[in-house]
Amino acid sequence: MTSEIDEENQVLSPQGESSEDQSEQDCSECGAKGRCLREGLGEEQMQGLRKITRTLGPFKPGENIFRVEDKFKSLFVIQSGAVKIETASFEGTKLVDGFFFRGDLVGLESIGAHQYGHDAIALERTLVCELPFDHLESLCSFVPRLQRKLMIILGQKIRYTNDTIVHGRYMSAEKRLLSFLQMLCEKKIIEKSDNTGSVQLPMSKGDIASYLGLRPESLSRTLTKLQNDGIIRNQTKKIEFLDIKAILQQVCG
Amino acid sequence: MTSEIDEENQVLSPQGESSEDQSEQDCSECGAKGRCLREGLGEEQMQGLRKITRTLGPFKPGENIFRVEDKFKSLFVIQSGAVKIETASFEGTKLVDGFFFRGDLVGLESIGAHQYGHDAIALERTLVCELPFDHLESLCSFVPRLQRKLMIILGQKIRYTNDTIVHGRYMSAEKRLLSFLQMLCEKKIIEKSDNTGSVQLPMSKGDIASYLGLRPESLSRTLTKLQNDGIIRNQTKKIEFLDIKAILQQVCG
DNA sequence: CGATCAATTGAGTGTGTTCAATGTCAGTGG
DNA sequence: CCACTGACATTGAACACACTCAATTGATCG
Numbered sequence: 001m002t003s004e005i006d007e008e009n010q011v012l013s014p015q016g017e018s019s020e021d022q023s024e025q026d027c028s029e030c031g032a033k034g035r036c037l038r039e040g041l042g043e044e045q046m047q048g049l050r051k052i053t054r055t056l057g058p059f060k061p062g063e064n065i066f067r068v069e070d071k072f073k074s075l076f077v078i079q080s081g082a083v084k085i086e087t088a089s090f091e092g093t094k095l096v097d098g099f100f101f102r103g104d105l106v107g108l109e110s111i112g113a114h115q116y117g118h119d120a121i122a123l124e125r126t127l128v129c130e131l132p133f134d135h136l137e138s139l140c141s142f143v144p145r146l147q148r149k150l151m152i153i154l155g156q157k158i159r160y161t162n163d164t165i166v167h168g169r170y171m172s173a174e175k176r177l178l179s180f181l182q183m184l185c186e187k188k189i190i191e192k193s194d195n196t197g198s199v200q201l202p203m204s205k206g207d208i209a210s211y212l213g214l215r216p217e218s219l220s221r222t223l224t225k226l227q228n229d230g231i232i233r234n235q236t237k238k239i240e241f242l243d244i245k246a247i248l249q250q251v252c253g
Numbered sequence: 254m255t256s257e258i259d260e261e262n263q264v265l266s267p268q269g270e271s272s273e274d275q276s277e278q279d280c281s282e283c284g285a286k287g288r289c290l291r292e293g294l295g296e297e298q299m300q301g302l303r304k305i306t307r308t309l310g311p312f313k314p315g316e317n318i319f320r321v322e323d324k325f326k327s328l329f330v331i332q333s334g335a336v337k338i339e340t341a342s343f344e345g346t347k348l349v350d351g352f353f354f355r356g357d358l359v360g361l362e363s364i365g366a367h368q369y370g371h372d373a374i375a376l377e378r379t380l381v382c383e384l385p386f387d388h389l390e391s392l393c394s395f396v397p398r399l400q401r402k403l404m405i406i407l408g409q410k411i412r413y414t415n416d417t418i419v420h421g422r423y424m425s426a427e428k429r430l431l432s433f434l435q436m437l438c439e440k441k442i443i444e445k446s447d448n449t450g451s452v453q454l455p456m457s458k459g460d461i462a463s464y465l466g467l468r469p470e471s472l473s474r475t476l477t478k479l480q481n482d483g484i485i486r487n488q489t490k491k492i493e494f495l496d497i498k499a500i501l502q503q504v505c506g
Numbered sequence: 507c508g509a510t511c512a513a514t515t516g517a518g519t520g521t522g523t524t525c526a527a528t529g530t531c532a533g534t535g536g
Numbered sequence: 537c538c539a540c541t542g543a544c545a546t547t548g549a550a551c552a553c554a555c556t557c558a559a560t561t562g563a564t565c566g
Binding site: 172173214215217218221236 | 531
């Protein structure tokens with residue numbers, strides 16, 4: 001409830017830049033439309049939500065939206081761009097714990113903690129919508145559908161982690177990579193007509209490897225294998241899908 | 254499975270058995286006291302919570318509290334005993350996705366889904382307290398502290414998984430086991446005076462292995478290694494801790 | 507007591523790791 | 537414009553840790 005996010009150490013809206021609507025949120029142009037928390041709320045209910053939110057950014061690649069040990073205050077909806085969260089592992093190296101794209105909520109991982117447990121770092125030019133958690137929580141009490149929506153999102157996050165990471169421990173490097181590509185297809189695919197398409201990768205291969213629980217070298221080898229099999233074409237900042245079906249069908253292979 | 258959870262498909266209180274208080278819940282004797290959702294609620298607020306809950310069980314070892322694809326209706330607080338949840342992996346084998354002890358909430362994983370995604374199976378004689386989720390949700394709207402508590406618990410679950418399972422992928426079998434033993438210490442330790450103690454294991458070694466992402470053989474070898482190092486004494490249904498400090502300190506080793 | 511399942515032990519294999527070298531690319535400055 | 541730099545990506549060779557398969561021992565229960 002304290003200050004605007006200002007003056008402290010993080011989450012500063014890069015001054016001159018911060019986008020169009022500063023005072024009250026106009027959701028009509030938001031890139032997260034159709035995937036945001038507010039979906040399904042009536043017009044009157046949205047009023048409340050709009051009042052507590054505001055747009056931050058744009059963040060440049062590498063900039064932090066928040067840092068480990070910053071005081072936990074807000075969730076962030078990604079309006080455009082992409083974000084990763086990472087932590088120091090027990091060995092000291094950085095581990096990537098998640099990627100977030102347009103419409104995703106960043107910060108759920110820290111609900112109930114006093115501080116954020118991750119660094120949240122923009123991977124490309126990124127706009128986010130800040131939702132102060134205290135306000136959001138109060139609002140939830142008055143808007144049961146919002147409360148419900150938030151709980152559903154939390155449940156989905158738990159399940160998603162379980163299905164990918166937890167069960168991923170029993171999958172080969174190739175399967176892990178395939179299910180990652182599958183996720184990318186669903187989130188970012190450009191054109192999937194005729195079994196083909198491509199994705200611009202906002203994150204480094206090293207980040208992907210870390211997220212999948214592999215070494216960069218292992219990921220690289222696996223990528224070249226898929227390329228030799230004619231399933232993808234592997235480039236530095238881009239992956240072309242030559243056989244989308246093969247990727248989507250991998251689940252039970 | 255012809256359990257006495259019978260007829261419908263799940264979540265029915267085994268007739269003759271269900272313990273003392275059927276009509277309205279008396280929390281004063283509950284084994285989960287001090288760790289339950291209701292902690293921190295005032296007396297008037299607890300009224301509401303008591304009205305919607307009831308005790309189920311006792312479940313015998315191997316009995317289901319609910320099954321995969323049962324309709325999602327309720328969360329369950331464990332009053333006494335222990336529970337595992339498991340799913341079929343993509344290969345068909347069963348994977349253990351979690352263990353739950355006195356005071357833990359089972360079912361969070363399915364919030365927002367229509368059906369449970371796991372089998373929940375009692376590991377020993379177990380009593381649970383059923384919280385119909387619809388009622389709980391409504392109640393949350395009127396009792397902000399309850400809403401908050403539930404969100405906190407969801408956040409904690411996300412963090413716990415991240416800290417153990419996700420980061421565990423980068424740990425050796427020995428470290429995974431040690432951090433599991435650490436968890437057991439915190440949840441179930443009998444006597445930790447003078448750097449010693451022991452835990453009765455409610456689950457099989459195979460279940461532990463599955464939960465840790467290892468093969469039973471690998472776990473067994475790791476257990477014998479720790480025994481040779483003088484850190485534990487490994488028995489079939491029991492582990493003695495000969496050097497608790499070594500276990501608690503492993504985090505950064 | 508024998509039957510059944512869980513747990514342990516051994517020997518050999520394999521997938522991903524480690525370490526080291528090479529290659530690619532964007533940015534900088536002469 | 538080209539050489540230099542530094543981060544990222546790829547490739548190769550040797551290794552290690554956990555896996556696989558198989559046999560043995562140990563517990564539990566009818």
